[in-house]
Amino acid sequence: MQQADAVTRTTQETEPTAVRIRAQRTVTYFFQTGAWPDSSSTETGLKIPYEVAFNGTVQRRVEGWPKRIVGRTRFSIRAPEGTEVSLYLNTDSLPGGRQFPVYSVTPQHNDIYVKVTERRGIQAARPVVTLDRSAVDKTTGAMTDYYSALLHGDTWASISRKYTEQEAADLIPADCDSGIRSAIMSVYRVLTQPTVIVNCATPQDRTITITFSDADNARSNIRNFDNLSDGLTRIHPIGLFALMDAARLAGVETLNITSCWRPLLGSIAHRAGIGLDVNRIGDATDSIRLNRGELIGSGPDLPWVSERERQLFRASRQSAEARRRWIAEMEANRPALFAAFRQQLQDSPHVQQLFDPWYIDSNTHDAAAPTPNDMAPGNANTHKDHLHITVNAPGIL
Ligand SMILES: [Zn+2]
Structure with a gap:
Protein backbone atom coordinates (compact mmCIF):
# COMPACT_ATOMS: atom_id res chain seq x y z
CA MET A 1 0.00 0.00 0.00
CA GLN A 2 1.04 3.52 -0.73
CA GLN A 3 2.13 5.50 2.33
CA ALA A 4 2.26 9.21 3.00
CA ASP A 5 5.86 10.48 2.81
CA ALA A 6 7.57 13.36 4.49
CA VAL A 7 10.02 15.17 2.24
CA THR A 8 12.22 18.18 2.73
CA ARG A 9 12.12 21.11 0.36
CA THR A 10 14.51 24.02 0.24
CA THR A 11 14.00 27.34 -1.46
CA GLN A 12 16.36 30.32 -1.58
CA GLU A 13 14.02 32.44 0.56
CA THR A 14 13.03 30.08 3.31
CA GLU A 15 14.43 27.64 5.76
CA PRO A 16 14.04 23.95 4.96
CA THR A 17 10.42 22.99 5.60
CA ALA A 18 8.88 19.58 6.17
CA VAL A 19 5.97 19.16 3.71
CA ARG A 20 3.68 16.21 4.11
CA ILE A 21 2.76 14.77 0.74
CA ARG A 22 -0.66 13.23 1.02
CA ALA A 23 -1.16 9.80 -0.43
CA GLN A 24 -3.40 9.44 -3.45
CA ARG A 25 -6.44 7.22 -3.08
CA THR A 26 -8.65 5.75 -5.76
CA VAL A 27 -12.36 6.54 -5.54
CA THR A 28 -14.46 4.39 -7.86
CA TYR A 29 -18.12 4.97 -8.70
CA PHE A 30 -20.26 2.25 -10.20
CA PHE A 31 -23.78 3.26 -11.26
CA GLN A 32 -26.12 0.32 -11.55
CA THR A 33 -28.62 2.23 -13.65
CA GLY A 34 -31.98 0.80 -14.69
CA ALA A 35 -32.19 -1.67 -11.78
CA TRP A 36 -35.72 -2.73 -12.64
CA PRO A 37 -37.23 -5.55 -14.70
CA ASP A 38 -37.01 -5.22 -18.48
CA SER A 39 -34.73 -2.17 -18.42
CA SER A 40 -33.55 -1.20 -21.89
CA SER A 41 -29.90 -1.05 -22.95
CA THR A 42 -30.27 2.75 -23.02
CA GLU A 43 -31.22 2.62 -19.33
CA THR A 44 -28.60 0.10 -18.20
CA GLY A 45 -25.90 1.93 -20.15
CA LEU A 46 -27.25 5.40 -19.32
CA LYS A 47 -24.81 8.20 -20.15
CA ILE A 48 -24.83 10.84 -17.42
CA PRO A 49 -23.18 14.28 -17.70
CA TYR A 50 -20.98 14.90 -14.65
CA GLU A 51 -18.39 17.01 -12.93
CA VAL A 52 -16.16 15.94 -10.05
CA ALA A 53 -15.61 18.23 -7.05
CA PHE A 54 -12.80 18.04 -4.48
CA ASN A 55 -13.80 19.79 -1.24
CA GLY A 56 -16.57 21.53 -3.20
CA THR A 57 -14.36 22.76 -6.05
CA VAL A 58 -15.03 21.43 -9.55
CA GLN A 59 -11.94 19.72 -10.93
CA ARG A 60 -10.45 20.03 -14.36
CA ARG A 61 -10.96 16.88 -16.44
CA VAL A 62 -8.05 14.47 -16.16
CA GLU A 63 -6.87 12.29 -19.02
CA GLY A 64 -8.70 9.00 -18.89
CA TRP A 65 -11.91 10.38 -17.44
CA PRO A 66 -14.83 9.47 -19.69
CA LYS A 67 -16.91 12.09 -21.50
CA ARG A 68 -19.94 10.89 -19.51
CA ILE A 69 -20.41 8.52 -16.60
CA VAL A 70 -21.76 5.34 -18.18
CA GLY A 71 -24.19 3.02 -16.39
CA ARG A 72 -22.68 -0.27 -15.16
CA THR A 73 -19.15 0.88 -16.04
CA ARG A 74 -16.58 1.75 -13.36
CA PHE A 75 -15.44 5.36 -13.15
CA SER A 76 -12.31 5.92 -11.04
CA ILE A 77 -10.80 9.14 -9.73
CA ARG A 78 -7.49 9.68 -7.93
CA ALA A 79 -7.80 12.01 -4.97
CA PRO A 80 -5.47 12.93 -2.08
CA GLU A 81 -6.44 11.27 1.21
CA GLY A 82 -8.68 13.46 3.34
CA THR A 83 -10.31 15.07 0.28
CA GLU A 84 -14.09 15.14 0.07
CA VAL A 85 -14.97 13.81 -3.38
CA SER A 86 -18.45 14.49 -4.74
CA LEU A 87 -20.26 14.44 -8.07
CA TYR A 88 -22.45 16.93 -9.87
CA LEU A 89 -24.71 15.03 -12.23
CA ASN A 90 -27.10 15.61 -15.13
CA THR A 91 -27.99 19.28 -15.80
CA ASP A 92 -26.70 20.14 -12.32
CA SER A 93 -23.20 19.49 -13.73
CA LEU A 94 -23.54 22.33 -16.25
CA PRO A 95 -22.33 25.90 -15.66
CA GLY A 96 -25.02 27.74 -13.75
CA GLY A 97 -26.00 24.54 -11.92
CA ARG A 98 -23.75 22.77 -9.42
CA GLN A 99 -26.21 23.26 -6.59
CA PHE A 100 -26.61 19.69 -5.45
CA PRO A 101 -23.44 17.62 -4.96
CA VAL A 102 -24.18 13.91 -4.57
CA TYR A 103 -22.50 10.71 -3.39
CA SER A 104 -19.81 12.50 -1.39
CA VAL A 105 -17.08 10.38 0.19
CA THR A 106 -13.77 11.23 1.86
CA PRO A 107 -11.00 8.65 1.47
CA GLN A 108 -8.62 8.27 4.40
CA HIS A 109 -6.32 5.23 4.59
CA ASN A 110 -8.29 3.10 2.12
CA ASP A 111 -9.50 3.35 -1.44
CA ILE A 112 -13.25 3.79 -1.89
CA TYR A 113 -15.81 2.02 -4.04
CA VAL A 114 -19.31 3.48 -4.25
CA LYS A 115 -22.09 1.44 -5.81
CA VAL A 116 -25.10 3.58 -6.74
CA THR A 117 -28.25 1.63 -7.58
CA GLU A 118 -30.98 3.35 -9.58
CA ARG A 119 -34.40 2.21 -8.43
CA ARG A 120 -37.99 3.13 -9.19
CA GLY A 121 -40.58 3.94 -6.55
CA ILE A 122 -40.95 6.73 -4.01
CA GLN A 123 -37.85 6.79 -1.79
CA ALA A 124 -36.16 9.02 0.76
CA ALA A 125 -35.26 12.48 -0.46
CA ARG A 126 -31.52 12.64 0.08
CA PRO A 127 -29.01 10.30 -1.59
CA VAL A 128 -27.30 8.77 1.44
CA VAL A 129 -23.98 6.97 1.07
CA THR A 130 -23.62 4.04 3.51
CA LEU A 131 -20.41 2.20 4.42
CA ASP A 132 -21.07 -1.52 4.05
CA ARG A 133 -17.65 -3.12 4.64
CA SER A 134 -13.89 -2.80 4.18
CA ALA A 135 -11.89 -5.44 2.33
CA VAL A 136 -9.03 -5.95 -0.09
CA ASP A 137 -10.32 -5.25 -3.59
CA LYS A 138 -9.77 -8.22 -5.91
CA THR A 139 -9.08 -5.99 -8.92
CA THR A 140 -6.70 -3.46 -7.36
CA GLY A 141 -5.29 -5.43 -4.42
CA ALA A 142 -5.80 -2.34 -2.25
CA MET A 143 -7.69 -2.09 1.01
CA THR A 144 -11.03 -0.60 0.03
CA ASP A 145 -14.09 0.83 1.80
CA TYR A 146 -17.27 -0.27 0.02
CA TYR A 147 -20.21 2.13 0.11
CA SER A 148 -23.71 1.85 -1.35
CA ALA A 149 -26.29 4.48 -2.26
CA LEU A 150 -29.54 4.85 -4.17
CA LEU A 151 -30.50 6.97 -7.15
CA HIS A 152 -34.23 7.55 -7.29
CA GLY A 153 -36.80 10.00 -8.59
CA ASP A 154 -36.34 12.66 -5.92
CA THR A 155 -32.60 12.69 -6.62
CA TRP A 156 -33.22 13.05 -10.35
CA ALA A 157 -35.50 16.00 -9.56
CA SER A 158 -32.72 17.60 -7.50
CA ILE A 159 -30.09 17.16 -10.21
CA SER A 160 -32.38 18.37 -13.01
CA ARG A 161 -32.42 22.09 -13.56
CA LYS A 162 -35.72 23.88 -13.04
CA TYR A 163 -35.88 27.01 -15.20
CA THR A 164 -37.24 30.32 -14.00
ZN1 LIG B 1 -38.73 10.87 -26.38
Whole structure:
Protein backbone atom coordinates (compact mmCIF):
# COMPACT_ATOMS: atom_id res chain seq x y z
CA MET A 1 0.00 0.00 0.00
CA GLN A 2 1.04 3.52 -0.73
CA GLN A 3 2.13 5.50 2.33
CA ALA A 4 2.26 9.21 3.00
CA ASP A 5 5.86 10.48 2.81
CA ALA A 6 7.57 13.36 4.49
CA VAL A 7 10.02 15.17 2.24
CA THR A 8 12.22 18.18 2.73
CA ARG A 9 12.12 21.11 0.36
CA THR A 10 14.51 24.02 0.24
CA THR A 11 14.00 27.34 -1.46
CA GLN A 12 16.36 30.32 -1.58
CA GLU A 13 14.02 32.44 0.56
CA THR A 14 13.03 30.08 3.31
CA GLU A 15 14.43 27.64 5.76
CA PRO A 16 14.04 23.95 4.96
CA THR A 17 10.42 22.99 5.60
CA ALA A 18 8.88 19.58 6.17
CA VAL A 19 5.97 19.16 3.71
CA ARG A 20 3.68 16.21 4.11
CA ILE A 21 2.76 14.77 0.74
CA ARG A 22 -0.66 13.23 1.02
CA ALA A 23 -1.16 9.80 -0.43
CA GLN A 24 -3.40 9.44 -3.45
CA ARG A 25 -6.44 7.22 -3.08
CA THR A 26 -8.65 5.75 -5.76
CA VAL A 27 -12.36 6.54 -5.54
CA THR A 28 -14.46 4.39 -7.86
CA TYR A 29 -18.12 4.97 -8.70
CA PHE A 30 -20.26 2.25 -10.20
CA PHE A 31 -23.78 3.26 -11.26
CA GLN A 32 -26.12 0.32 -11.55
CA THR A 33 -28.62 2.23 -13.65
CA GLY A 34 -31.98 0.80 -14.69
CA ALA A 35 -32.19 -1.67 -11.78
CA TRP A 36 -35.72 -2.73 -12.64
CA PRO A 37 -37.23 -5.55 -14.70
CA ASP A 38 -37.01 -5.22 -18.48
CA SER A 39 -34.73 -2.17 -18.42
CA SER A 40 -33.55 -1.20 -21.89
CA SER A 41 -29.90 -1.05 -22.95
CA THR A 42 -30.27 2.75 -23.02
CA GLU A 43 -31.22 2.62 -19.33
CA THR A 44 -28.60 0.10 -18.20
CA GLY A 45 -25.90 1.93 -20.15
CA LEU A 46 -27.25 5.40 -19.32
CA LYS A 47 -24.81 8.20 -20.15
CA ILE A 48 -24.83 10.84 -17.42
CA PRO A 49 -23.18 14.28 -17.70
CA TYR A 50 -20.98 14.90 -14.65
CA GLU A 51 -18.39 17.01 -12.93
CA VAL A 52 -16.16 15.94 -10.05
CA ALA A 53 -15.61 18.23 -7.05
CA PHE A 54 -12.80 18.04 -4.48
CA ASN A 55 -13.80 19.79 -1.24
CA GLY A 56 -16.57 21.53 -3.20
CA THR A 57 -14.36 22.76 -6.05
CA VAL A 58 -15.03 21.43 -9.55
CA GLN A 59 -11.94 19.72 -10.93
CA ARG A 60 -10.45 20.03 -14.36
CA ARG A 61 -10.96 16.88 -16.44
CA VAL A 62 -8.05 14.47 -16.16
CA GLU A 63 -6.87 12.29 -19.02
CA GLY A 64 -8.70 9.00 -18.89
CA TRP A 65 -11.91 10.38 -17.44
CA PRO A 66 -14.83 9.47 -19.69
CA LYS A 67 -16.91 12.09 -21.50
CA ARG A 68 -19.94 10.89 -19.51
CA ILE A 69 -20.41 8.52 -16.60
CA VAL A 70 -21.76 5.34 -18.18
CA GLY A 71 -24.19 3.02 -16.39
CA ARG A 72 -22.68 -0.27 -15.16
CA THR A 73 -19.15 0.88 -16.04
CA ARG A 74 -16.58 1.75 -13.36
CA PHE A 75 -15.44 5.36 -13.15
CA SER A 76 -12.31 5.92 -11.04
CA ILE A 77 -10.80 9.14 -9.73
CA ARG A 78 -7.49 9.68 -7.93
CA ALA A 79 -7.80 12.01 -4.97
CA PRO A 80 -5.47 12.93 -2.08
CA GLU A 81 -6.44 11.27 1.21
CA GLY A 82 -8.68 13.46 3.34
CA THR A 83 -10.31 15.07 0.28
CA GLU A 84 -14.09 15.14 0.07
CA VAL A 85 -14.97 13.81 -3.38
CA SER A 86 -18.45 14.49 -4.74
CA LEU A 87 -20.26 14.44 -8.07
CA TYR A 88 -22.45 16.93 -9.87
CA LEU A 89 -24.71 15.03 -12.23
CA ASN A 90 -27.10 15.61 -15.13
CA THR A 91 -27.99 19.28 -15.80
CA ASP A 92 -26.70 20.14 -12.32
CA SER A 93 -23.20 19.49 -13.73
CA LEU A 94 -23.54 22.33 -16.25
CA PRO A 95 -22.33 25.90 -15.66
CA GLY A 96 -25.02 27.74 -13.75
CA GLY A 97 -26.00 24.54 -11.92
CA ARG A 98 -23.75 22.77 -9.42
CA GLN A 99 -26.21 23.26 -6.59
CA PHE A 100 -26.61 19.69 -5.45
CA PRO A 101 -23.44 17.62 -4.96
CA VAL A 102 -24.18 13.91 -4.57
CA TYR A 103 -22.50 10.71 -3.39
CA SER A 104 -19.81 12.50 -1.39
CA VAL A 105 -17.08 10.38 0.19
CA THR A 106 -13.77 11.23 1.86
CA PRO A 107 -11.00 8.65 1.47
CA GLN A 108 -8.62 8.27 4.40
CA HIS A 109 -6.32 5.23 4.59
CA ASN A 110 -8.29 3.10 2.12
CA ASP A 111 -9.50 3.35 -1.44
CA ILE A 112 -13.25 3.79 -1.89
CA TYR A 113 -15.81 2.02 -4.04
CA VAL A 114 -19.31 3.48 -4.25
CA LYS A 115 -22.09 1.44 -5.81
CA VAL A 116 -25.10 3.58 -6.74
CA THR A 117 -28.25 1.63 -7.58
CA GLU A 118 -30.98 3.35 -9.58
CA ARG A 119 -34.40 2.21 -8.43
CA ARG A 120 -37.99 3.13 -9.19
CA GLY A 121 -40.58 3.94 -6.55
CA ILE A 122 -40.95 6.73 -4.01
CA GLN A 123 -37.85 6.79 -1.79
CA ALA A 124 -36.16 9.02 0.76
CA ALA A 125 -35.26 12.48 -0.46
CA ARG A 126 -31.52 12.64 0.08
CA PRO A 127 -29.01 10.30 -1.59
CA VAL A 128 -27.30 8.77 1.44
CA VAL A 129 -23.98 6.97 1.07
CA THR A 130 -23.62 4.04 3.51
CA LEU A 131 -20.41 2.20 4.42
CA ASP A 132 -21.07 -1.52 4.05
CA ARG A 133 -17.65 -3.12 4.64
CA SER A 134 -13.89 -2.80 4.18
CA ALA A 135 -11.89 -5.44 2.33
CA VAL A 136 -9.03 -5.95 -0.09
CA ASP A 137 -10.32 -5.25 -3.59
CA LYS A 138 -9.77 -8.22 -5.91
CA THR A 139 -9.08 -5.99 -8.92
CA THR A 140 -6.70 -3.46 -7.36
CA GLY A 141 -5.29 -5.43 -4.42
CA ALA A 142 -5.80 -2.34 -2.25
CA MET A 143 -7.69 -2.09 1.01
CA THR A 144 -11.03 -0.60 0.03
CA ASP A 145 -14.09 0.83 1.80
CA TYR A 146 -17.27 -0.27 0.02
CA TYR A 147 -20.21 2.13 0.11
CA SER A 148 -23.71 1.85 -1.35
CA ALA A 149 -26.29 4.48 -2.26
CA LEU A 150 -29.54 4.85 -4.17
CA LEU A 151 -30.50 6.97 -7.15
CA HIS A 152 -34.23 7.55 -7.29
CA GLY A 153 -36.80 10.00 -8.59
CA ASP A 154 -36.34 12.66 -5.92
CA THR A 155 -32.60 12.69 -6.62
CA TRP A 156 -33.22 13.05 -10.35
CA ALA A 157 -35.50 16.00 -9.56
CA SER A 158 -32.72 17.60 -7.50
CA ILE A 159 -30.09 17.16 -10.21
CA SER A 160 -32.38 18.37 -13.01
CA ARG A 161 -32.42 22.09 -13.56
CA LYS A 162 -35.72 23.88 -13.04
CA TYR A 163 -35.88 27.01 -15.20
CA THR A 164 -37.24 30.32 -14.00
CA GLU A 165 -39.14 32.74 -16.19
CA GLN A 166 -36.05 34.96 -16.37
CA GLU A 167 -33.78 32.07 -17.39
CA ALA A 168 -36.25 31.09 -20.10
CA ALA A 169 -36.31 34.68 -21.36
CA ASP A 170 -32.52 34.68 -21.55
CA LEU A 171 -32.31 31.33 -23.34
CA ILE A 172 -34.82 31.76 -26.16
CA PRO A 173 -33.72 33.65 -29.30
CA ALA A 174 -33.94 37.43 -29.14
CA ASP A 175 -35.98 37.53 -32.35
CA CYS A 176 -38.54 35.00 -31.06
CA ASP A 177 -42.13 35.65 -32.20
CA SER A 178 -43.68 37.76 -29.41
CA GLY A 179 -46.70 35.45 -29.13
CA ILE A 180 -44.42 32.44 -28.69
CA ARG A 181 -42.34 34.37 -26.17
CA SER A 182 -45.30 35.11 -23.92
CA ALA A 183 -46.57 31.51 -24.22
CA ILE A 184 -43.16 30.17 -23.14
CA MET A 185 -43.03 32.65 -20.24
CA SER A 186 -46.41 31.40 -19.02
CA VAL A 187 -45.04 27.84 -18.76
CA TYR A 188 -42.18 28.92 -16.46
CA ARG A 189 -44.53 31.15 -14.46
CA VAL A 190 -46.34 27.81 -13.93
CA LEU A 191 -49.55 27.07 -15.81
CA THR A 192 -52.86 26.58 -14.02
CA GLN A 193 -54.03 23.99 -16.56
CA PRO A 194 -52.14 21.61 -18.88
CA THR A 195 -52.79 23.73 -21.97
CA VAL A 196 -51.10 26.76 -23.44
CA ILE A 197 -52.41 28.83 -26.34
CA VAL A 198 -49.89 30.59 -28.54
CA ASN A 199 -51.27 33.73 -30.22
CA CYS A 200 -48.66 34.20 -32.94
CA ALA A 201 -47.65 37.72 -33.93
CA THR A 202 -46.64 36.46 -37.38
CA PRO A 203 -48.74 35.36 -39.13
CA GLN A 204 -51.38 37.31 -37.32
CA ASP A 205 -54.44 35.40 -36.12
CA ARG A 206 -52.60 32.07 -36.07
CA THR A 207 -53.13 30.30 -32.79
CA ILE A 208 -51.46 27.10 -31.66
CA THR A 209 -53.06 25.12 -28.86
CA ILE A 210 -50.55 22.95 -27.01
CA THR A 211 -51.73 20.26 -24.62
CA PHE A 212 -49.47 18.48 -22.14
CA SER A 213 -50.28 14.92 -21.10
CA ASP A 214 -49.70 14.00 -17.48
CA ALA A 215 -46.32 12.52 -16.53
CA ASP A 216 -46.84 9.01 -15.16
CA ASN A 217 -43.18 8.15 -14.71
CA ALA A 218 -42.46 11.30 -12.70
CA ARG A 219 -45.64 10.97 -10.66
CA SER A 220 -44.95 7.40 -9.62
CA ASN A 221 -41.33 8.09 -8.64
CA ILE A 222 -41.32 11.55 -7.02
CA ARG A 223 -43.10 12.62 -3.87
CA ASN A 224 -45.85 15.26 -4.32
CA PHE A 225 -45.05 15.66 -8.01
CA ASP A 226 -47.09 18.24 -9.93
CA ASN A 227 -46.46 18.23 -13.67
CA LEU A 228 -47.25 21.91 -14.15
CA SER A 229 -44.85 23.18 -11.49
CA ASP A 230 -42.30 20.33 -11.32
CA GLY A 231 -42.31 18.78 -14.80
CA LEU A 232 -42.92 21.46 -17.42
CA THR A 233 -40.50 23.88 -15.71
CA ARG A 234 -37.72 21.32 -16.18
CA ILE A 235 -38.11 21.41 -19.98
CA HIS A 236 -35.23 23.24 -21.61
CA PRO A 237 -36.98 26.43 -22.87
CA ILE A 238 -35.44 25.94 -26.30
CA GLY A 239 -37.42 22.70 -26.64
CA LEU A 240 -40.71 24.55 -26.32
CA PHE A 241 -39.42 27.29 -28.60
CA ALA A 242 -38.37 24.77 -31.28
CA LEU A 243 -41.74 23.02 -31.28
CA MET A 244 -43.78 26.23 -31.20
CA ASP A 245 -41.76 27.95 -33.90
CA ALA A 246 -41.87 24.90 -36.19
CA ALA A 247 -45.64 24.75 -35.65
CA ARG A 248 -45.97 28.46 -36.44
CA LEU A 249 -43.96 28.16 -39.67
CA ALA A 250 -45.64 24.93 -40.82
CA GLY A 251 -49.22 25.97 -40.02
CA VAL A 252 -49.75 23.47 -37.19
CA GLU A 253 -52.56 24.65 -34.90
CA THR A 254 -52.79 21.85 -32.34
CA LEU A 255 -49.98 19.90 -30.74
CA ASN A 256 -50.11 17.24 -28.04
CA ILE A 257 -46.92 16.85 -25.98
CA THR A 258 -47.02 13.44 -24.30
CA SER A 259 -43.72 13.42 -22.47
CA CYS A 260 -41.05 15.93 -21.59
CA TRP A 261 -38.91 15.86 -18.43
CA ARG A 262 -39.10 12.53 -16.62
CA PRO A 263 -36.71 10.85 -14.19
CA LEU A 264 -36.55 7.07 -14.56
CA LEU A 265 -37.30 6.09 -18.13
CA GLY A 266 -35.30 6.07 -21.35
CA SER A 267 -32.29 8.10 -22.35
CA ILE A 268 -30.65 11.06 -20.64
CA ALA A 269 -32.45 13.42 -23.07
CA HIS A 270 -35.76 13.27 -21.20
CA ARG A 271 -34.07 13.22 -17.78
CA ALA A 272 -32.20 16.39 -18.70
CA GLY A 273 -35.33 18.10 -20.06
CA ILE A 274 -33.99 18.24 -23.62
CA GLY A 275 -36.24 15.45 -24.95
CA LEU A 276 -39.87 16.13 -25.94
CA ASP A 277 -42.43 13.71 -27.37
CA VAL A 278 -45.40 14.63 -29.57
CA ASN A 279 -48.10 12.13 -30.52
CA ARG A 280 -50.60 14.30 -32.40
CA ILE A 281 -50.61 17.45 -34.50
CA GLY A 282 -53.41 19.14 -36.39
CA ASP A 283 -54.75 22.15 -38.22
CA ALA A 284 -58.27 23.39 -39.03
CA THR A 285 -58.95 20.40 -41.26
CA ASP A 286 -56.74 17.53 -40.09
CA SER A 287 -55.79 15.82 -36.85
CA ILE A 288 -52.81 13.56 -37.42
CA ARG A 289 -52.01 10.76 -35.04
CA LEU A 290 -48.29 10.13 -35.34
CA ASN A 291 -48.54 6.38 -35.39
CA ARG A 292 -47.39 3.86 -37.97
CA GLY A 293 -47.41 0.73 -35.84
CA GLU A 294 -49.86 -0.69 -38.35
CA LEU A 295 -46.87 -1.28 -40.63
CA ILE A 296 -45.78 -4.14 -38.37
CA GLY A 297 -49.27 -5.12 -37.25
CA SER A 298 -49.23 -3.32 -33.90
CA GLY A 299 -51.10 -0.07 -34.34
CA PRO A 300 -54.45 1.47 -35.23
CA ASP A 301 -55.74 1.55 -38.81
CA LEU A 302 -54.65 4.97 -40.08
CA PRO A 303 -54.63 6.48 -43.58
CA TRP A 304 -50.83 6.92 -43.70
CA VAL A 305 -50.13 3.18 -43.79
CA SER A 306 -51.63 1.71 -46.96
CA GLU A 307 -52.15 -1.98 -47.63
CA ARG A 308 -49.80 -1.57 -50.57
CA GLU A 309 -47.12 -0.14 -48.29
CA ARG A 310 -47.46 -3.10 -45.93
CA GLN A 311 -46.83 -5.45 -48.86
CA LEU A 312 -43.91 -3.41 -50.19
CA PHE A 313 -42.43 -3.18 -46.68
CA ARG A 314 -42.48 -6.96 -46.27
CA ALA A 315 -40.51 -7.28 -49.50
CA SER A 316 -38.22 -4.30 -48.85
CA ARG A 317 -35.22 -6.29 -47.62
CA GLN A 318 -34.96 -8.24 -50.86
CA SER A 319 -33.16 -5.58 -52.88
CA ALA A 320 -32.27 -1.91 -53.03
CA GLU A 321 -34.99 -1.47 -55.63
CA ALA A 322 -37.60 -3.11 -53.37
CA ARG A 323 -36.58 -0.80 -50.55
CA ARG A 324 -36.85 2.22 -52.84
CA ARG A 325 -40.40 1.17 -53.81
CA TRP A 326 -41.38 0.83 -50.14
CA ILE A 327 -40.01 4.30 -49.31
CA ALA A 328 -41.78 5.86 -52.31
CA GLU A 329 -45.12 4.43 -51.13
CA MET A 330 -44.43 5.59 -47.55
CA GLU A 331 -43.68 9.09 -48.83
CA ALA A 332 -46.81 9.15 -51.02
CA ASN A 333 -49.06 8.76 -47.98
CA ARG A 334 -47.13 10.91 -45.50
CA PRO A 335 -49.42 13.73 -44.27
CA ALA A 336 -48.28 17.04 -45.78
CA LEU A 337 -48.80 18.93 -42.52
CA PHE A 338 -46.50 16.57 -40.63
CA ALA A 339 -43.92 16.62 -43.44
CA ALA A 340 -43.87 20.44 -43.28
CA PHE A 341 -43.63 20.46 -39.47
CA ARG A 342 -40.83 17.92 -39.44
CA GLN A 343 -38.91 19.82 -42.12
CA GLN A 344 -38.99 22.95 -39.95
CA LEU A 345 -37.56 20.94 -37.05
CA GLN A 346 -34.97 19.37 -39.34
CA ASP A 347 -33.83 22.83 -40.44
CA SER A 348 -33.81 24.27 -36.90
CA PRO A 349 -30.39 25.00 -35.38
CA HIS A 350 -32.01 24.34 -31.98
CA VAL A 351 -32.79 20.68 -32.68
CA GLN A 352 -30.20 17.90 -32.54
CA GLN A 353 -32.19 14.69 -33.04
CA LEU A 354 -35.52 13.75 -34.62
CA PHE A 355 -37.11 10.34 -34.27
CA ASP A 356 -40.58 9.77 -35.71
CA PRO A 357 -42.68 7.00 -37.23
CA TRP A 358 -41.47 7.90 -40.71
CA TYR A 359 -37.83 8.86 -40.24
CA ILE A 360 -35.00 8.49 -37.71
CA ASP A 361 -32.21 11.06 -37.54
CA SER A 362 -29.79 10.93 -34.61
CA ASN A 363 -27.92 14.01 -35.82
CA THR A 364 -29.93 16.49 -37.86
CA HIS A 365 -26.83 18.60 -38.50
CA ASP A 366 -24.56 16.00 -40.07
CA ALA A 367 -24.39 15.15 -43.76
CA ALA A 368 -26.22 11.82 -43.38
CA ALA A 369 -29.86 11.89 -44.51
CA PRO A 370 -32.61 10.72 -42.12
CA THR A 371 -33.17 6.95 -42.27
CA PRO A 372 -36.66 5.58 -43.01
CA ASN A 373 -38.11 4.08 -39.81
CA ASP A 374 -38.16 0.32 -40.41
CA MET A 375 -39.51 -0.34 -36.87
CA ALA A 376 -36.49 -2.49 -35.99
CA PRO A 377 -36.29 -3.37 -32.26
CA GLY A 378 -34.80 -0.53 -30.23
CA ASN A 379 -34.90 3.15 -31.10
CA ALA A 380 -36.78 2.76 -34.41
CA ASN A 381 -39.53 0.63 -32.86
CA THR A 382 -39.84 2.95 -29.85
CA HIS A 383 -40.71 5.80 -32.20
CA LYS A 384 -43.39 4.00 -34.21
CA ASP A 385 -46.07 6.00 -32.38
CA HIS A 386 -44.66 9.47 -31.66
CA LEU A 387 -42.23 12.17 -32.66
CA HIS A 388 -39.27 12.76 -30.37
CA ILE A 389 -37.06 15.83 -30.55
CA THR A 390 -33.79 16.35 -28.71
CA VAL A 391 -32.79 19.94 -28.13
CA ASN A 392 -29.38 21.04 -29.33
CA ALA A 393 -27.94 21.85 -25.89
CA PRO A 394 -24.23 21.54 -25.12
CA GLY A 395 -22.86 19.20 -22.48
CA ILE A 396 -25.67 16.68 -22.20
CA LEU A 397 -25.62 14.10 -25.01
ZN1 LIG B 1 -38.73 10.87 -26.38
